[in-house]
Amino acid sequence: MGVAKGFEPVEAAYRDLLSSGAESGSGLAVIYDGHVVVDLVGGVVTRDTLVNTYSVSKPFAAYCLLLLVDRGRADLDDPVRKHWPEFRSDATLRHVLAHTSGLPVFPVSRTAEALRDWDLLCGDLASATPMWTPGEVAAEHALTYGHLLGELVRRIDGRTLGAFLRQEVAEPGELDLGFGLSPADEARCADLAYGDPDWPVTILGEPGSLKAQALGNPAGCLDLAVLNGELWRSTEVPAVNLHATALGVARFYAELMRSTKEVVAEAVRVQHDGVDRVLDRPVRWGLGVQVEDDGSWGMGGIGGNCGFADPVRGYAFGYVTRHLAGFERVDRLVDVLNDCL
Numbered sequence: 025m026g027v028a029k030g031f032e033p034v035e036a037a038y039r040d041l042l043s044s045g046a047e048s049g050s051g052l053a054v055i056y057d058g059h060v061v062v063d064l065v066g067g068v069v070t071r072d073t074l075v076n077t078y079s080v081s082k083p084f085a086a087y088c089l090l091l092l093v094d095r096g097r098a099d100l101d102d103p104v105r106k107h108w109p110e111f112r113s114d115a116t117l118r119h120v121l122a123h124t125s126g127l128p129v130f131p132v133s134r135t136a137e138a139l140r141d142w143d144l145l146c147g148d149l150a151s152a153t154p155m156w157t158p159g160e161v162a163a164e165h166a167l168t169y170g171h172l173l174g175e176l177v178r179r180i181d182g183r184t185l186g187a188f189l190r191q192e193v194a195e196p197g198e199l200d201l202g203f204g205l206s207p208a209d210e211a212r213c214a215d216l217a218y219g220d221p222d223w224p225v226t227i228l229g230e231p232g233s234l235k236a237q238a239l240g241n242p243a244g245c246l247d248l249a250v251l252n253g254e255l256w257r258s259t260e261v262p263a264v265n266l267h268a269t270a271l272g273v274a275r276f277y278a279e280l281m282r283s284t285k286e287v288v289a290e291a292v293r294v295q296h297d298g299v300d301r302v303l304d305r306p307v308r309w310g311l312g313v314q315v316e317d318d319g320s321w322g323m324g325g326i327g328g329n330c331g332f333a334d335p336v337r338g339y340a341f342g343y344v345t346r347h348l349a350g351f352e353r354v355d356r357l358v359d360v361l362n363d364c365l
Contacts, residue, residue: 028061030364035064037360041353042066049214050345050353051075051270054361055278057338062361063271068346074200074213074267075344076251078325079166081266084201084276085173086121086312088188089180090287093117097180100290100311104172107179110150115158120165120172121311122295126154127172128163128302129237136244139259142184145242146175162309163301166238167245170203170262186260199275201268204260213267215252216327219349227326229304238302239326264325273331273342277322281333281340287311292321330354337365 027035034054041047049067053060065071092098098107100118104125105111115125130145131152138144149171155163165172174185181188186203194201202209218224224246228236244250245264256265280288291311300307308315313332315321322332322341327348333340341361343354 025060025063027064028059031061031361033360033364034062034357037357038064038066041356046219046347046349046353047345048217048219048347049073049075050343050347052357053270053274053342055274055340056365058278060271060274061339065270069214069344071269071271072200072212074205074209074269075329075346076213076216076256077266077268077273077329077331077344078264078327079164080268080273080323080325080329080331080344081203081262081264082169083312083323083331084189084193084266085170085185085262086291087193087280088177088185089117089121089173090285090291090311091192092177092180094285094287098176100287104176107176108150110147112151113154113158115154117176118295118311119158120169120176121291122162122309123164123169123300124160124162124296124309125158125165125172126156126161126163127152127168128155128165128234130168130241134242136242136247136250136255138242139244139255139261142171142174142260145171149175161301162296162298162307163234164238164303164307165263166235166302167242167261167263168238170260170264174260174262184260185262193276194272197275197279199268199272201266201272201276203262203266205257205267207258209267210254210257213252213257214346216248216346216348218248219328219347223327223348235302235304268342268344270342270344273344274340277331277333277340277342281335324351324354328353337362339365
């Protein structure tokens with residue numbers, strides 16, 4: 025559709041990213057006051073293209089577990105082991121959701137092929153000793169988040185997280201997104217590309233750092249040969265491999281803003297305010313989302329993907345990109361959008 029009247033500067037800024045080479049394929053969607061006011065795609069991305077969104081995935085994974093809490097199937101302060109008996113630590117569902125369970129790293133070094141073996145990776149986590157006492161320290165569960173939440177969903181509900189998201193969230197809400205894609209949906213995926221050849225090295229930070237450990241195991245999560253193939257697209261890695269359109273992401277946040285569910289209100293309440301040991305910066309964690317000082321909440325994904333709700337200004341935002349680089353593109357677009365409002 026392009027843009028609604030009054031939002032033309034957003035389209036101009038978006039087209040400038042493409043013409044300057046700062047972007048080579050992306051989608052941008054904004055829902056304001058219940059109406060789609062921006063719906064743009066460019067480069068190699070079309071309206072039907074699915075794009076890997078990295079950590080934009082995490083609120084979607086969290087919402088699946090939150091729905092089960094809302095339905096009375098679990099409580100936020102249940103010990104994980106109540107639903108997953110093999111789990112050895114004292115962490116609760118709340119700790120896992122807020123990245124404070126002390127399990128930001130898979131404890132056993134694994135190759136990319138291990139991503140196909142859900143039970144293997146969940147077994148590694150179940151037997152792991154937390155790096156800190158659960159609840160005391162925040163450290164983004166960069167890759168472990170989806171397996172921790174996904175196994176809880178499977179133990180409580182019986183479905184995989186990907187099936188639960190599809191049947192309970194995506195299909196009812198007409199959201200074009202998912203974990204663990206069918207062959208038909210795999211064919212709609214954009215191939216990712218490095219905006220900078222050094223990106224997969226620089227994104228890890230210092231060698232041996234907690235961030236490097238958290239993002240580097242299992243191997244392959246930054247490797248184009250893995251990311252652009254069947255292994256990544258067909259497998260559920262719910263911390264980081266939601267494949268989505270920008271409009272699908274924006275519609276998800278628009279629906280959350282309209283929600284009257286108590287668990288959604290709890291999810292956007294700050295659960296931990298302090299330095300995150302993986303991100304190495306202050307973060308205000310809700311349950312699956314980062315809560316910003318201006319009242320917005322959501323999650324970015326490395327490479328420049330982003331999804332959030334801004335209840336103060338009244339809009340939901342989705343940006344998906346195959347051009348793996350920084351967040352300057354999103355910052356520019358949000359600044360222009362806010363000026364329009």
